[in-house]
Amino acid sequence: MNRREILDAIDVGFTHRHSVRFQEIDAAGIAYFPTIISYFHDAYAAFLEDSGADLPAMVDKGDFAAPIKHAEADFLRPIRFGEKLEIQLVGRRDGRSEVTIYYRILGSGENKAVGATVHVFVQRRTFERTEAPPELRQALERLPLFTVDASAEAHHGSSR
Numbered sequence: 001m002n003r004r005e006i007l008d009a010i011d012v013g014f015t016h017r018h019s020v021r022f023q024e025i026d027a028a029g030i031a032y033f034p035t036i037i038s039y040f041h042d043a044y045a046a047f048l049e050d051s052g053a054d055l056p057a058m059v060d061k062g063d064f065a066a067p068i069k070h071a072e073a074d075f076l077r078p079i080r081f082g083e084k085l086e087i088q089l090v091g092r093r094d095g096r097s098e099v100t101i102y103y104r105i106l107g108s109g110e111n112k113a114v115g116a117t118v119h120v121f122v123q124r125r126t127f128e129r130t131e132a133p134p135e136l137r138q139a140l141e142r143l144p145l146f147t148v149d150a151s152a153e154a155h156h157g158s159s160r
Contacts, residue, residue, distance in 0.1 A: 001093065001146050003074050006102050006114040009090035013143035014050060016043035016087045020079055020107075031079035036113050037071050040103045043087035044117065051139035064133055066119040069098070073115035083107045092143040097121050097129035099140055 018039060026032040048055050058064075079085065086106045093100040098120045105113040121132045132140065 001091065001100075001102055001116070003114050005146070006090055006104050006116075007111055009102070009104065009144070011144045012088045012090055012104075013092075014043070014047040014089040016046045016089075018042065018085045018087060020081055020083045020085065022081055025081045029080065033073075033075070036073045036075065036079075036105070036115065037117070039085070039087050039105060040071070040073070040101075040115055040117055041068075043089060043103065044101055047089050047142075048136075048139055051142055053135060053139045058133075058136070062133070063124055064130060065122050065124050065127075066132075066136070067122065068117050069120045070118040071115070073113055075113050077107075077110050077112045079105070079107060079112050085112065089143055091146040092140055093146050094140075097131060099132065101143070102146065 020031060024031055024035045045055060084107060088104045088106065089101055090104050091102045093102075098118055100116050100118045102116050103114065104111065121130050121136075122128060123130050131137075
């Protein structure tokens with residue numbers, strides 16, 4: 001999925017609201033670049049909670065983990081201290097043992113950033129790939145499913 005497809009996505013699977021805090025800005029007065037990935041991850045965790053997934057229990061007692069193997073963001077407009085943001089989960093791309101989540105950040109009536117995170121499902125003890133647990137797969141199914149073209153697949157690598 002490319003930047004234009006994320007920006008043009010009509011269906012939004014989930015929206016997380018956030019006000020930009022002072023500690024999230026840099027000397028230029030805009031959001032410090034890695035903060036955008038934190039915004040994505042906070043929205044993802046809020047989405048799972050909203051879906052009924054007990055994330056603390058999954059982390060504490062689960063047999064699986066879902067580390068991020070890839071994260072990317074395109075910065076479109078400055079994000080400033082005090083700005084009210086909407087971090088939207090606009091879709092997903094499924095693989096057998098991973099999922100890509102696509103995000104769009106809106107603020108002050110403008111598109112501020114887009115991006116994606118790729119989560120790999122692994123057995124916690126061995127870190128061998130596994131399928132997503134049913135409760136997590138059920139939550140993820142709330143997000144619109146995107147197919148991927150050959151050029152995007154080459155960029156992200158095979159998910160099989």
